[in-house]
Amino acid sequence: MDAEACWRTIGIGGDRSCPELVRFVHCRECPVLGQAAERLRERELPDGYAEAAVRAAAAAYEPRRHDPTLLVFRLGAEWLALPTACVEEIASMRPIHRIAHRGGLVAGLVNVRGQLLLTVRLGELLALPPAPTRRLGEPAARLVVMAHGAQTWTFAADEVEGVVALDLGEQAPPPATLPAALVAVTRGTVPWRDRRVTLLETVPLFELLDRGITPS
Amino acid sequence: MVIRNLGLEKKLMLLLSIFSLAFFAFAFVSWHTIETVRVNGPLYGSIVEGKDLVADILPPPAYIIESHLLSLQLAEESEAAQQALLIERGNALRVEFDRRHEHWKRALAPGTLSDTMNVSAYRPAVAYFEVREAELIPAVRARNPVRVQAAMTVLNQRYEEHRRAIDSVVRLTNERNLQLEQTAEKSVSDGRRNLIVLGGLVLAVVAVLAWLTLVMANSLTARLSLAAGVASRVADGDLTVRVPDASESDESGRLLTAIQAMTTSLHSLVARVRLASNMLSASTAEFTKAGRQQDRHIGGLRDSAVQIAGGARSISETSADLMSTMESVNAVAGQAAQVAEGGRSLLEGMQGAMQQLQQGTVSISTRLGTIREKTSDISGVVTTITKIADQTNLLSINAAIEAEKAGDQGLGFMVLAREIRRLADQTAAATLDIEQMVRHMQSAVSAGVMEMDGFAAQVERGVGVTAQVGTQLGQIIGQVKALSERFDAVNHGMRSQSQGARQISEAMTQLMAGAQAGADALPEFNASIAGLRDAADSLTQEISRFKLGT
Amino acid sequence: MVVLTVAGQRHALNAAGVVEVLPWLPVASLVLAPPAVVGVIDYRGTVVPVVDLCRLLVGRDCRRWLASRMAVVRVGPPARHRLVALLAEGCTLTRLDTASAQPGLHRPDAPFLGPLLNDGDGLLQSIDPEQLLGAEIIDAVLSAAADLPPDPLSAQAHGR
Numbered sequence: 001m002d003a004e005a006c007w008r009t010i011g012i013g014g015d016r017s018c019p020e021l022v023r024f025v026h027c028r029e030c031p032v033l034g035q036a037a038e039r040l041r042e043r044e045l046p047d048g049y050a051e052a053a054v055r056a057a058a059a060a061y062e063p064r065r066h067d068p069t070l071l072v073f074r075l076g077a078e079w080l081a082l083p084t085a086c087v088e089e090i091a092s093m094r095p096i097h098r099i100a101h102r103g104g105l106v107a108g109l110v111n112v113r114g115q116l117l118l119t120v121r122l123g124e125l126l127a128l129p130p131a132p133t134r135r136l137g138e139p140a141a142r143l144v145v146m147a148h149g150a151q152t153w154t155f156a157a158d159e160v161e162g163v164v165a166l167d168l169g170e171q172a173p174p175p176a177t178l179p180a181a182l183v184a185v186t187r188g189t190v191p192w193r194d195r196r197v198t199l200l201e202t203v204p205l206f207e208l209l210d211r212g213i214t215p216s
Numbered sequence: 217m218v219i220r221n222l223g224l225e226k227k228l229m230l231l232l233s234i235f236s237l238a239f240f241a242f243a244f245v246s247w248h249t250i251e252t253v254r255v256n257g258p259l260y261g262s263i264v265e266g267k268d269l270v271a272d273i274l275p276p277p278a279y280i281i282e283s284h285l286l287s288l289q290l291a292e293e294s295e296a297a298q299q300a301l302l303i304e305r306g307n308a309l310r311v312e313f314d315r316r317h318e319h320w321k322r323a324l325a326p327g328t329l330s331d332t333m334n335v336s337a338y339r340p341a342v343a344y345f346e347v348r349e350a351e352l353i354p355a356v357r358a359r360n361p362v363r364v365q366a367a368m369t370v371l372n373q374r375y376e377e378h379r380r381a382i383d384s385v386v387r388l389t390n391e392r393n394l395q396l397e398q399t400a401e402k403s404v405s406d407g408r409r410n411l412i413v414l415g416g417l418v419l420a421v422v423a424v425l426a427w428l429t430l431v432m433a434n435s436l437t438a439r440l441s442l443a444a445g446v447a448s449r450v451a452d453g454d455l456t457v458r459v460p461d462a463s464e465s466d467e468s469g470r471l472l473t474a475i476q477a478m479t480t481s482l483h484s485l486v487a488r489v490r491l492a493s494n495m496l497s498a499s500t501a502e503f504t505k506a507g508r509q510q511d512r513h514i515g516g517l518r519d520s521a522v523q524i525a526g527g528a529r530s531i532s533e534t535s536a537d538l539m540s541t542m543e544s545v546n547a548v549a550g551q552a553a554q555v556a557e558g559g560r561s562l563l564e565g566m567q568g569a570m571q572q573l574q575q576g577t578v579s580i581s582t583r584l585g586t587i588r589e590k591t592s593d594i595s596g597v598v599t600t601i602t603k604i605a606d607q608t609n610l611l612s613i614n615a616a617i618e619a620e621k622a623g624d625q626g627l628g629f630m631v632l633a634r635e636i637r638r639l640a641d642q643t644a645a646a647t648l649d650i651e652q653m654v655r656h657m658q659s660a661v662s663a664g665v666m667e668m669d670g671f672a673a674q675v676e677r678g679v680g681v682t683a684q685v686g687t688q689l690g691q692i693i694g695q696v697k698a699l700s701e702r703f704d705a706v707n708h709g710m711r712s713q714s715q716g717a718r719q720i721s722e723a724m725t726q727l728m729a730g731a732q733a734g735a736d737a738l739p740e741f742n743a744s745i746a747g748l749r750d751a752a753d754s755l756t757q758e759i760s761r762f763k764l765g766t
Numbered sequence: 767m768v769v770l771t772v773a774g775q776r777h778a779l780n781a782a783g784v785v786e787v788l789p790w791l792p793v794a795s796l797v798l799a800p801p802a803v804v805g806v807i808d809y810r811g812t813v814v815p816v817v818d819l820c821r822l823l824v825g826r827d828c829r830r831w832l833a834s835r836m837a838v839v840r841v842g843p844p845a846r847h848r849l850v851a852l853l854a855e856g857c858t859l860t861r862l863d864t865a866s867a868q869p870g871l872h873r874p875d876a877p878f879l880g881p882l883l884n885d886g887d888g889l890l891q892s893i894d895p896e897q898l899l900g901a902e903i904i905d906a907v908l909s910a911a912a913d914l915p916p917d918p919l920s921a922q923a924h925g926r
Contacts (some may be wrong), residue, residue, distance in 0.1 A: 008649055027645075028638040037644030038771075038856055041606055041833030045790065046599050049832070053789045057807040134853060505786045606789070606832050613787050616859050617768065637859075 007033055024206045070190075072161040072197055073144060075123045076131035078182075081190070084163050086202045088145040089113075105212050110154055111146055112141045118213070119143075122155035125212055127179035132156050135140065166190045166197070176197060184208065225433040232429060238423050243415055250407055255400030278320065278333070278339050279382050284375045287348060290356055291368050299356055303721040310345050329388045337381035344374035439468040443475050453762050455483040486762045493755045500749040507742050514735045521728040528720035535714035539707060546703040553696040560689040563682055570679045577672040581665060588661045591654045598650050605643040612637035767883070769839060771856030773824045775826055778860070778883050778890040783839045785849065787857050790834035791816075796910050806911045807851060810836055816851045816905045817898055827854050839895045841904075850895060850902045860885040864866060 009025035010018040024030045037039040070081035071090075089112065096108040096119050123130065134141070142160040146153055171188045178186070178198070185204040188195040253259050283306055292301045317338055324330040347370045355363035442459070449457045459476040615633035620625035768779040768787070786809075793805030793816050802822040806813050816836060820828040828834055835857035839846045862885050878897035883890040 005645070005649060005652070007645055013649075019890075026638075028642040033638075033645050034641050034858070036640035036648060037605070037609070038833060040602065040644040040648050040856065041609075042829075042831050043833075045830060045832055046603055049603060050790065050792055054791055054808075057788050057791055058810065060810050602832070610787060610789060610835075613768075613857060613859060617781050617784050617787065 005036070007036075069163045069165045070197075070199065071144070072164045072166075072192060073142070073157040074159040074161075075157060076124070077130050078128050079161075079192070079195050081166070081192075081197045081199050082144070082146060082163070083200075083202055086146045086148050086206075087150065088147045090160055091143040091145060093141045093143055096156075107156070107205075110143060112143070112154065117145065117152055117154045119154045119156065120209060120213060125181065125208065126185070127181040134158070148202050151206055151210065153206075153209055164192065166192055168199075171199070172196070181208070224570055225430065225437065227243040228429045228433050229426070232422070232426050239418060239422075243411070243418075247408070247411055250411070251406065254404035255397055257404075260400075262763065277309065277316045278337070280309070280313060280344060280375065280378055282578065283309045283313070283344070283348075287352060287368070287371055290352065292357060293356075294359070303353055303356075306348065313341060313345075327393065329385065332381060332384050332388060337378055337385055340374045340377035340381065344371055344378060347371055347374060436468055439472060443468075443471055445473055446472075446479070449480065455479060455762055455764055481570055483764060486759060489755070490759045490762075490764075491526050493752055493759055496752040497749070497756065500745055500752055503745045503748070504742070507738060507745060509655045511735065511738055514738075517731045518728055521724045521731065525721050525728075526722040528717045528724065531717035532714050532721070535710045535717060539714070541704050542707050542710065546700055546707070549696050549700050549703065553693050553700070556689050556693045556696065560693065561684055563686040563689060567679060567682045567686065570675055570682055574672065574675045574679060577668055577675055581668045581672070584661050584665050584668060588658065588665075591658050591661065594650065594654050599649050601647045601650075605640045607646060608636060608640035608643070612640060658661060767860050767862050767885070767890070768837060769856075769858045769860050769885075770819065770835070770852060770893070771833075772819045772828075772854050772857075773826075775823075776888065776890045777819070778862070778885075778892045779837065779839065779852075779895065783841075783895060784892070785838040785840055788836045788838065788851070789832075790830055791836060791851070794911070796907065799891070799907055799910065800899070803899075803903075803907055804853065806907065807836070809849065809851065813908060813911045814838060814849045814851050815899070815904060815911075816853050818853045819851070820855065822898075828855050831855060841895050841898070850899060850904065852893075852895065852898075860887070860890070871903060890916075917922035 005031075007013050010016070010102065011021060011027040011030075013027070018027075019030070020030050021027070027033050027098045027129065067111055069084045071084055071087045072079065072081045074080070091112055094110055095112055099106060102108075105120050105121050105125055109116045110119050139159045142157050144155055144157050146155075168190060170191050172190075173188045174183055174186050175189070185200055185208055187199045187201055189198050191197075251257060286302050286306045286309070290306070292300060293299050293302060320330075321334050324333060335535065347367060351367035352371065354366065355367050446457050446459055457479060459472050459479070612633045615636065616630055617634055619630035622629065768781050768784050770777045770779060787810070788807075791807050793807055795805040796803065799805070799815075800819050800907045803815050804818045804821065804827070806815050808814075818828050820826055834853065835855075836851040836853050837857060838849055838851050841850055862883055878894050880892035880894050883892050889892045
């Protein structure tokens with residue numbers, strides 16, 4: 001078995017001397033890993049696994065919600081939601097390469113699947129108070145990639161809950177405590193768990209972005 | 217004194233004569249006394265005479281003649297003072313009369329005399345007095361001559377009665393007195409006769425006694441002279457003398473017996489002395505011979521003493537050597553014990569270290585056990601991750617299938633599905649790694665546990681061996697100590713032996729000195745032997761004076 | 767292409783026909799079923815017969831592994847399609863080198879086996895599920911399954 005754990009010895013977990021790394025870049029793309037993983041599963045079923053699977057298999061498909069779903073995320077202390085339609089991807093946080101002579105709302109450039117995309121400081125754009133210091137054990141920050149039309153922007157979210165189907169019938173107008181910039185791009189707030197999430201509208205948001213970032 | 221030298225016989229005769237003399241004197245005096253005091257003897261006659269005289273002079277109170285006289289006087293008296301005087305005297309006489317009546321009532325034995333006196337004479341007297349009291353005195357006081365005369369008549373009558381009774385009494389008394397005189401006369405003459413008879417008897421008895429005494433004195437004298445004779449013979453040296461058997465066992469007999477016994481024992485004593493003196497002479501001869509032998513022996517004794525002294529000295533020296541050897545051996549043993557002791561304390565330290573090691577192995581085993589538990593925990597976690605990886609794998613496949621069915625629209629989805637699958641595979645690979653690590657850990661732990669067990673067993677063996685060695689060392693130390701004690705005992709014995717040898721030497725020296733002194737004393741010894749022989753000879757001479765018969 | 771591993775051999779299915787891939791599920795066994803049919807499962811409310819490919823192809827039962835998979839495939843004409851679950855010992859996806867299709871050995875006892883394919887990692891034996899079970903057999907199985915007592919699968923699953 002030891003000889004086959006090449007990912008640990010000559011691969012990405014080892015000294016990276018494996019020639020296949022040139023082709024696959026990462027061991028996980030290499031079929032050797034896949035086969036090894038397959039062989040991992042050639043063993044007895046764990047306890048209770050079959051029972052859970054039976055229930056899962058017998059469960060009918062859930063009816064498709066017709067309400068569009070929202071991506072719920074947090075910027076600082078504020079919980080916001082974006083329509084899923086404009087969300088391209090949620091990626092892991094990665095280095096933001098500063099652009100010389102560009103500051104303010106533009107945080108820099110990031111590499112997403114080989115593409116270089118602009119990262120904005122959305123919190124500043126929406127005039128939200130800055131985030132408290134990150135503590136250990138909190139969910140990881142995520143990079144949100146959103147696109148509308150020809151524009152693609154990225155921003156760093158302190159926490160991404162995920163895609164949630166919220167009852168928009170409960171929508172309420174935004175409270176007066178919200179900053180003006182935010183009010184401009186929101187339709188209102190929706191209850192979610194024990195919070196109220198501020199819904200962001202795609203078109204106003206992207207217009208705001210376009211105005212705010214366009215080089216003057 | 218002259219009396220003392222008199223013989224026993226003469227002494228007795230003297231005693232007897234004195235006694236007889238005294239007796240006769242007494243008898244004579246008795247006779248004389250009797251003669252004097254007998255009735256109608258001189259004394260008696262004088263007493264009676266005296267009484268008659270009194271009777272002639274004084275009127276007896278029991279006879280109321282005086283009272284009658286007084287009454288007669290009274291009847292004639294006219295003076296009051298004299299009357300009173302007469303009455304008073306009459307009263308006094310009556311009192312006296314009553315008193316005497318009482319006396320004679322008691323004194324006289326019942327009989328005719330008593331009756332006459334106390335009744336026949338008394339009653340009229342009493343009546344007389346009553347009349348006097350009742351009639352005369354009042355009449356006199358009343359100066360009634362008629363009454364007085366009447367009274368006097370009665371009184372006269374009464375007086376006559378009384379007088380007649382009194383005359384009887386007198387007559388009776390005289391009769392009695394006569395009888396009494398006769399009786400007394402008789403008894404005196406009887407007494408006189410008795411006295412003479414008794415005197416004669418006493419004389420006879422005295423004569424017999426005198427004869428007996430003489431006889432007794434003779435025998436006693438004979439015996440005493442016999443005893444004296446025997447004693448003088450014994451004093452002369454004749455121890456064969458025999459005392460004739462004494463029949464009496466009185467003092468003289470006992471004296472003879474005692475003399476005999478004395479003679480017998482003196483005889484045997486002298487015989488023994490003679491025997492002893494013979495033996496003494498024999499012994500002196502022996503001593504003389506022995507003295508000469510002793511001289512020879514002393515020389516031999518001296519030589520032996522010298523030898524023994526030499527032997528004792530060598531014993532002493534050998535003991536001293538042995539003692540010093542023992543002491544050195546003891547010292548060595550002591551060192552050995554110390555070394556063993558040191559070894560044992562080292563062992564104890566080692567044992568302590570081993571025990572700590574043992575505890576350490578136990579704690580390591582415990583930790584290994586903990587690790588083993590944790591690995592099983594890890595295995596649990598790994599199982600969970602495996603499940604998740606598997607489910608993720610499944611999801612990715614299904615996602616990819618959906619993506620393919622969606623065709624071009626599903627391309628982005630396909631990408632995601634593939635990524636998911638890759639991550640799942642990576643997770644699976646990681647779990648494989650973890651499982652391997654866990655297996656390695658477990659085998660390492662097992663190996664470690666086995667090694668620890670082996671190690672612990674070895675440590676225990678080591679502890680056991682150490683303990684054993686410690687015990688053995690302890691035994692060695694004990695034995696060495698015991699040895700040391702035995703050495704001490706031997707030492708002690710050696711020392712006492714040395715002392716003993718020394719004492720022998722000293723004793724030998726003393727003995728030799730004694731022997732020498734003995735040799736020096738030999739001439740003195742011989743001289744005293746000669747003296748002894750002379751004494752024995754003189755004793756024999758003295759003894760030979762005694763005649764022993766056999 | 768969906769790749770089903772049967773006794774170490776890789777067999778390929780067209781992904782279009784695959785509805786869903788499930789893990790190993792306990793089956794409710796039927797009496798008088800065809801030998802390859804090991805029983806039925808409840809798939810999202812529908813009773814689906816399970817064909818053990820190991821039984822079919824190598825004569826022994828599929829091993830009950832974590833990696834074991836049941837691929838639910840659609841057979842029959844679109845209007846009257848039936849669902850059949852194929853039990854295999856592993857399932858992955860692959861892209862074919864379509865140019866390299868070779869005709870495989872024809873086995874008369876296994877009409878469902880198609881040509882050999884190549885995906886760059888080795889040869890795959892293609893399977894045509896339409897040829898696995900005839901519609902009548904499936905119907906017969908389903909009617910037999912209707913006679914089963916209610917909720918037999920849960921009982922059997924818990925019983926294991």
